[in-house]
Amino acid sequence: MLQRNANHEHNMSGASSNLTDRMNSPAHESTRQFVAQSGAAIFTLDGERGSAKSQLCAQMSDGRMNCTEIALEAKSLFSTMQSLNFFCTLPQDPSKTHINCQRIPSA
Template sequence: MSGASSNLTAKMNTPAHKSVTEFVQAQTPGTKFSFDGPRGSQRSRLCRHPDDPSKQTDCVDIAMEARSLFETMQKLNFFCQLPQDPSKTHITCERIPQ
């Protein structure tokens, strides 16, 4: 195991990463997620967008910078991308079907 991968494993055990894991696992397969946070901030807002229009968007504040949240979502089998509009700063994520 490389030093980088062992550091990632250690990072995934933090309370913030556990909060992200719990939040994304409590969803249906078609649910999409988005997150955003000020550059350099140690806080991000993660939102769950249900595939059922009768359900509301649900958001949580996570004590993690956006870059770390991006890495965590990828580790949890999500494909994440920036919007095509350069004025937008949020990142959207969809679960990769297995």
């Protein structure tokens, strides 16, 4: 019981840790590698509220979607994508739950 409480407290403090610590996490590195390997400019991310994992999909040039599961809540994945120079928005249709992320062209 004490171990479980200690883990819960650790998770709570991890959620409030600074951005630099979060960006060095294995899940952030997985996201960075997936984005770099796909070479895509448009991604979608989706995750159930409260879930510790999300789906990240790259839209390939031929229209196919290449997806992977990332061990981050959707809001953390959203922040990670922004840190990788993506502009992320909700779709126009309110019934859709995914978030669209488009690479910001470098000057």
